[in-house]
Amino acid sequence: MKKKEILCDFLLWILFAILLGLTISFSFLPLLSVNPFQALTVMFSETFSSTYNMGNILIKTAPLILTGLAFTFTYKANLYNIGAQGQFYSGCICASAVSLALGGKLPGPIVILLAGMAAILGGAVVGFIIGFLKAKFNANEFLISMMSTYVIQYVMQLLLRTSLQESKHEYLKTDYLDKSTWLPKIIPGTSVSLGIVISLLVAVLVWYVLYKTSLGFRIRATGLNQDAARMSGISPQHQYMLAFAISGAIAGLAGLVEINGMQHMLLTGFDTQIGSYGIGIAILANAHPLAVVPASLLFGFLQVGGTALGHSTDAPASVIDLLQGFVMLFVLMSFYFRRKAELNKLKKKRIVTEEA
């Protein structure tokens, strides 16, 4: 099959999986005496009713692109960074700490730049530690990355109760960041910040690094066949550490986008599922860095649509979680059925040629 045909085929299967997920999850809505068709209409009409709401999709999409890319990057090295949530929180902590400490004292753009660097570093350090433990001690990387998420969550709670807590010391959150450290808004009439641009740039950058540089080649070679890579002089251990550090850095940057671009403060228990959505997005995108962007847009739309659904009907926003779960499941299943269909086609072809 030609490349274009394969892509079309792939998209058809994905589309089918999404529609099936939508149908099944929405068919549960009558249990709450909500008409599923009405719910669907509300989801679309509310979301696209104003520029502001459409902007919200982009706001939700921006960090999702980054966590999706974070999972994709290690996936290419045949590693599983299922703890992007922790690296994201680490980035959040660093970004907000720097912005709080320097906001108002230095010019805004410089503070944002420093906060960005801190967020990247914060995520990268966590990622690097996981990669290091994998490389040096052959530790189980997905177990460790999952555990690190919970450790960082508790560290964040501790910081929010002590050194980072707001000046009144009442709630578990920080003060509002200084306005000069907020990411500038780019579309008038919405709250869309520079974050989406950053995310898109990173997506292109990741694609470039993975497919056009020797670093990316080494990482992909390690992922495809670790032994073959070692024979040709690539040290898999180095690639583990590099891939995890870069993956962590990307997830950390999502912290900046979320803190300086949207929340403008750090609080406990926000975006608790951004890491797992990242995995879902990477699955949907078949782990291609550029395909992560439309997949994130879909998830972003579902988030906004889910909120709208919760506001204007009796349907809870959790129906969206259900929907996303089903979509992920069906996309993974579709890989199996697509492969089976392909094999059947090949078999038929062989029979035909043998007969002739």
Next chain:
Amino acid sequence: MNNITSLLARAFFMSTPLILGALGEVIAERTGMMVTAVEGIFLIGAWGGFIGAYISGNLYLGFLLAMVCGLMVALLYALTTVYMNQHQIVMGTAISILVTGFCTFFYRVIFGIQTTPLKVEVLSTIQIPILSQIPFVGKILFSQNIITYLAYLLIPIILFVMNHTALGLTLRSCGENPEAVDTAGIDILKIRFAAVAVAGCLGGIAGAYYSLCNVGMYTSEIISGRGWIAFGICFLGNWNPVGALIFGTVFGVSEAIGVYVKSLGMSTMPSELFSALPYVLVIVLTVCRKDLRAPNKLGQNYVKEN
């Protein structure tokens, strides 16, 4: 002294679900299947257990429903990985996300919006006659609930089946040399499927332990990584039921310490760090243990040639 007794009793109490989950994981992983959906299985167990107990008013029916729910999720996981050959880690994560949405949505469907959390009476302890009278040890080991006793009873049973029966040999061979099992005419896929199903039943009960024995209610954060800790205990225990017991107890102690420090309520204490102790322990111990011997084909799907 009294403090230490109650702390240790609490530790054994908290280690039960971890041991149960880890035992299920041991059975499945010996056949080469990592049950990475364990977090989802725990969660649906907690959810199903609470719903069953609240509606029927009987805790044991709750545990039964939890077992069935855990089994269902495990079957879905086994179907997609064993028979549809999808990647185990990716599939497990996807199923866990689906379960999270499922539980939240259907909790709402069943109970509507509640202003105060619904509660059930937690499972009572059973004092074993005579043994519970022994000073110190009696309070710690022999004043637990029935699930804890069953979990301990399960360990020698699994150990015996694993090491001294033909079934155990087949199970272990599936993880070490699947080709040989296949050549011997045994349906390896069926065996793996069944092993995951057993892990699902045990995981479901373990999850229900949190909602029915620990807090007596259900929240969506009730599991928060405990499934993954059970998964880690299976690794640390070297895929051995006795190892699962030892490390399950270690984590029970660390969790009890976290709860104890938090209950002191001293704002100067970094109690969060003590709560994080079990998670830190998983990381540190996986790095420290060098003598682990994983099943040869752990995490690799077996594709039959045709």
